[in-house]
Amino acid sequence: MQVQQRSQASYAADHTARIVFLICAALVVLVIVAIFAFVGANAFKVFGEGANVGTFFFGTNWDPTGNGGFTPPSFGAGGLILGSIVITLISVVIATPLSFGMALFFTELSPRWLTRLLQPLIEIFTGMPSVVIGFFGLVVIVPFLLRLVGNIVGNHQTAGFGWGAAIVVLLIMILPTIISISIDALRAVPNSIREASLALGSTRWQMMVNAVLPAATTGLATAVVLGMARAIGETLAVSLVLGGSSLPSFKNLLAVFFQPNVNITQAIANGFGEAIGAASDAYYTLAFVLLVISFIFVSISRYLASRSVYK
Amino acid sequence: MSAQQAVQAPARGNERVEELKRIVQRIEVGNRIGVSVLWVIAAIIAVLFVGIIVYLLVQGAAYLFVPQFYGTSDAGVGREIFNTFYILILAEVISMPIALAAAIYLIEYATQGALVTAFHFAAETLASVPSIVLGLFGVLAFSISLHLGISRIAGALTLLCLNLPLALRLFESALASVPRELREGALALGATKWRMIRTVVIPSALPGIVTAFILTAGKIIGEAAALLFTMGLNNPSNVFTLDPSIASDTLTTHLYYVAGPGAGSLGLTTAQETTITAGSATLLILLLLIINLGARVLGRYIERRVTAA
Numbered sequence: 001m002q003v004q005q006r007s008q009a010s011y012a013a014d015h016t017a018r019i020v021f022l023i024c025a026a027l028v029v030l031v032i033v034a035i036f037a038f039v040g041a042n043a044f045k046v047f048g049e050g051a052n053v054g055t056f057f058f059g060t061n062w063d064p065t066g067n068g069g070f071t072p073p074s075f076g077a078g079g080l081i082l083g084s085i086v087i088t089l090i091s092v093v094i095a096t097p098l099s100f101g102m103a104l105f106f107t108e109l110s111p112r113w114l115t116r117l118l119q120p121l122i123e124i125f126t127g128m129p130s131v132v133i134g135f136f137g138l139v140v141i142v143p144f145l146l147r148l149v150g151n152i153v154g155n156h157q158t159a160g161f162g163w164g165a166a167i168v169v170l171l172i173m174i175l176p177t178i179i180s181i182s183i184d185a186l187r188a189v190p191n192s193i194r195e196a197s198l199a200l201g202s203t204r205w206q207m208m209v210n211a212v213l214p215a216a217t218t219g220l221a222t223a224v225v226l227g228m229a230r231a232i233g234e235t236l237a238v239s240l241v242l243g244g245s246s247l248p249s250f251k252n253l254l255a256v257f258f259q260p261n262v263n264i265t266q267a268i269a270n271g272f273g274e275a276i277g278a279a280s281d282a283y284y285t286l287a288f289v290l291l292v293i294s295f296i297f298v299s300i301s302r303y304l305a306s307r308s309v310y311k
Numbered sequence: 312m313s314a315q316q317a318v319q320a321p322a323r324g325n326e327r328v329e330e331l332k333r334i335v336q337r338i339e340v341g342n343r344i345g346v347s348v349l350w351v352i353a354a355i356i357a358v359l360f361v362g363i364i365v366y367l368l369v370q371g372a373a374y375l376f377v378p379q380f381y382g383t384s385d386a387g388v389g390r391e392i393f394n395t396f397y398i399l400i401l402a403e404v405i406s407m408p409i410a411l412a413a414a415i416y417l418i419e420y421a422t423q424g425a426l427v428t429a430f431h432f433a434a435e436t437l438a439s440v441p442s443i444v445l446g447l448f449g450v451l452a453f454s455i456s457l458h459l460g461i462s463r464i465a466g467a468l469t470l471l472c473l474n475l476p477l478a479l480r481l482f483e484s485a486l487a488s489v490p491r492e493l494r495e496g497a498l499a500l501g502a503t504k505w506r507m508i509r510t511v512v513i514p515s516a517l518p519g520i521v522t523a524f525i526l527t528a529g530k531i532i533g534e535a536a537a538l539l540f541t542m543g544l545n546n547p548s549n550v551f552t553l554d555p556s557i558a559s560d561t562l563t564t565h566l567y568y569v570a571g572p573g574a575g576s577l578g579l580t581t582a583q584e585t586t587i588t589a590g591s592a593t594l595l596i597l598l599l600l601i602i603n604l605g606a607r608v609l610g611r612y613i614e615r616r617v618t619a620a
Contacts, residue, residue, distance in 0.1 A: 014503040018420055024412035025421070028479065029433040031472050035440060038451040101352035109349055118353075121360050124603050127526070129533030131563045135570055135592045136363060139370070172363065175356065203338055205345030226439070233441020235536040236563075240571045265443050265536075270572055272447065272540055287447045291440060298439045302432060 036291065042281055043288030049278035051075035056285065060247055062267060064279035075282050079247040081289070083263030087163050087238065088231040091170035095178055096224050102175075103182035104208055108194075122183075125176035134240035137169040142241055145258055153255040161243035164257040169237045178227040185219025186212060188310040218308035222301045229297035232264075233290055239266035264290060364596060371593030380590045386583045388591055390550045394559040398463055398542070399531050401555060402470035407524060410475055414482035419508055438476035442536040445473055449541040464555040466542030473537050478527045485519025486512060518614040525606035532598055535563035544568045566591040 047053060050073060059076020066073035106118060145168075146160030153159040189212050197211035198204075213220070244260030264286050272283045374380050383389040413430075421427050440448075449469030459465040489512050497507035513520070543558035550559050560568070569577065570588045579587070 010503050010506065014505040017505040017508075018416075021412045021416035021420060024409045025416040025430060027409060028413055028430060028437065028475055031475065032433045032437045032440075034452060035437075035445070035448045035472070038448055038456075039444065042451060098352055098356060101349050102356050105349040105353040109346060110353070118357060120603060120607070121357065124364070124599065125360050127529050127533065127599065127603070129535065129563055129595055129599070131535045131567045132367065132533070132592050132595050133363075135566060135588060136367060138570055139589075140366070172359070176360075179356075203342035205342040206338065209345070229439045233439075233443065235441065235443040236567050236571075240567065265441065268443050268447070269536065269539060273544075284447060284451075287444045290444050294439045294441060294444075295436060298436050302435065 039284055039288050039291055042284035044285070046075060046278055046281040046285050049281060051278075051282065051285075056282075057081065062246065062262070064271065064282040065275060066279075073278060073282075077264070077267075077282075077286060077289075080262050080264045080267045080286065082247070083163065083242070083261055084232055084265070087166045087170055087263060088228055090163075091167045091174060091231055092224060092228050094167070095171050095174050095227060099175055099178035099182055099223070099227075100213075100220060102179050103186055104212070106179075106183050107186040108204065108208055108212065122176050122180055125172075126180055128173070128176070130173065130234060130237040131240070133169055133172055134237035136172075137165055137237060137241040141165050141168050142243075149254075149258045153252075153258045158243065158260050159258050161241060162248070162257055162259045162261040163242075165241035166238045166261070166263070167257075169241050170231050170234060173234055173237055174227040174231050177230050178223045181223035181226055182216075182220055185216040185223060185308075188219060188308075189215045190310060215310060218304045219310070222304045222308075225297050225301040225304065229294045229301075232293055232297075235265040235269050238263060239269045242266045245270075364600075367592055367596045371589035371591075374586050374590030375593060375597075377586065377590075380586055385577065386579060386586070388562060388565060388587055388594075390546050391560055391562045391565045391591070392594075393551060394463075394546075395532060395561040395563075397553070397559075398466055398470070398538075398561060399528055401463060401467040402474065402531050403524070403528060405467055406471040406474045406478060406527070409471070410478035410523075410527075411482050411520070413475075414479050414486055415508060415512075417479075418483055418486040419504065419512065434476040434479050437472065438480075442473060442534060443539075445469055446537040446540050448472070449537065454541060460556070461541065461543040461558045462556045463542060463559055466538045467555070469537045469541045470531055470534065473534060474527050474530060477530060478523055481523030481526060482520060485516040485523060488519060489515045518610045521613055522606045522610040525602055525609065529599055529602040529606075532602070533563060533595065535561070535567050538564050539567075544573075562591050562595055566595070 047056070056075050056077055058078040059074070060079040061074040061076040062080055063071070063074045106115065110118065142160040142165050144160075145164055149164075150159045193211050193215050194207055197207040202210065242261050242263060244262050246262060248256055248259035248261060250256055268283050268286055272280065275283055379387055381387055381389045381392070417427055417430055421430070446469060449465055449472070453459045453465040453468045454461060457465075459468075493511050493515060494507055497511040498504075502510070538561060542560065542564070544560050544564055546559050547557050550557070566588055569579070569584055574584065577584070
C-alpha cells in the first residue's frame, strides 16, 4: 500500500516536471513570436501619422520629432539605411578573407601551444562588450583617422568620426564571430579529406585551397552570413564613433567616410529616448526593419547549414 | 627507327625533367607563399587582439586605484558597480532556471524531429535579434504592456530574452555530453525520468552547467544596448536597495552615456569624465577576463571532483 502511494507520488512528480519543462521550452518560442508581434504591431503605425513609405525608405531627412516640435516632423530613413548597409558590407568584405585565413591557420598550421593561446583569445573577443570596443574606437581609432585624413577632409573638429571609424570598429567586433564559426566549419571536415589530398601529392597549401575549403563552403558561408547579422545590429560601438545626425555631403567621396555620419542603430540609440507619439513609432519601424533583416540572415544561414555535408 | 630519333630521345627526357622540376618548384613556392600569408594574417589578428586588450587594461589601470573612482557621487561609479552586480544576479536568477528547464525538455523529453528543429530555429532567430531591437521590445512588452516602467525588473526581463538562446545552447551541450549508459542505468534501476535527471544527469553535467552560468554572466555584464531604454540612464537618489522597481544605470550604459551623448553636459570636468570612461572600460575588461578564466578553471575543477567521486 505504502509502496503504491510512493510510486504514485513519484509518477505525479515526474508528470509535473515534464509539464514545467515543456512550458519553459515553449517560452523560447513565445518570446520570439512576441518580439515580432510587439515590434511588428507598432512598425506600421507611423505610416498613418504623416510618413509615407516612399520617403521613409528613400528620403534622407530624418527628424521624427520635428526639431523638438518646432518644425513638422520628417521621416526619411534612407540615409540611415544606407549607412547600415555601407558599413556592414565593407566591414564584412574586409573581415571575410582575414577570418578565413585565421581559421585556416588555426586548424591546419598552428602548433599545439599556439592553438592553446589563440583559443581563449578568440573566445574572449567574441564576448567583448560592444561599448568597450566603442570606447576604444573613440579614444584610439577616431584620433588616428583624424591625423591620417584630417588634412584631406578638411573639417578638423569632427573629421575621423564616421563610416570609416565604424567600419574599423565593426571589423574588430565581427572578426571573432566569423573566425570562430569558420573554425567549427573547418574542423567538421573529416581528416580523410586532408589525407587523400596529401596522398595525391598536394602541398599543404594546395590541400587547404583545393580540398579543405571547398569541403567547408557552406559552413564558411554560414559564418559570413552570421557575421553580417551581427554587424547590422551592432549598436553602441558603432554609434559612439559615427557621431553624426545626418548624412554628410557627397561632393568629396573620400571625405564621406571620415565625416560624422549615421546608421539605423545609432539613430535608435540616440533618438528613441526622447521620442513620443509618431516619433517613437518611427523608431519602432526602424527596429522592425532590423528585425526583418536579421531574420532573413538567420534563415539563409539555416538553409546553408541544412545543405552542408559535414556538420 | 632512325639514328636521329635515338639521339634526340634523351634530350627530350631532360627537357621533361626540367619542366617537371619547374612545376614542382612553382608549386613549392606557391605553398611557401600561401603558408606565410596565413602566418602573417594570424600574427596580425593576434597582435591586434592582444594589443586592444593590453591597451584597454593599461590605459585605465591607474584610475582603479583612485578611491574617487568608486565614489557614490556623479564623479564615481560606485552606484554603477552595485547596479551591475544587482542586475546580474536578478537576471541570472530569472533566466537560468528557465533556460535549464528548456534544455532538459529538449534533450531528455522531446523526440528529435520537427518539434526540436522548430525550437532550435526559434532559439537561433532569438539569438540573432539585435540587442537594441530587444531593448525596444522590452519597452513595449515589459515597460508599457506590463506597466513595469523604466525599472530594473524590466531590464532583467529584457536580459532574459537576450540570454535565453545562449544559455539554452550551452545547457543543451552540457546535458548532451552525459553518456547514455548513465541514463539507462538509472532507468533500469526503476527511477522515473525526473528522478534520473535530478540524481544522474544534472550532477554529471555540472561542469558544463557552471560554465554556462559564468559565460552568460559575462554577456549580462557587457550588455548595454538592451538596457538603455528599459532600465534608463539615471539613478534615483538611493540606489543601494534591492527594490527592483527603480530605474538605474550600469557600468556599460553609464560608460556609453558619459563617452557619447552625455559628454560635456553632465557637469563633470573632462578629467572626471576620463576617469569614469577609462576606468569603467578597464574594469569591464578585467571582469570579463576573470569570468573567462573562472569559467575554465571552475569547470575543470568541478569535472575533476565529479569524475573522482
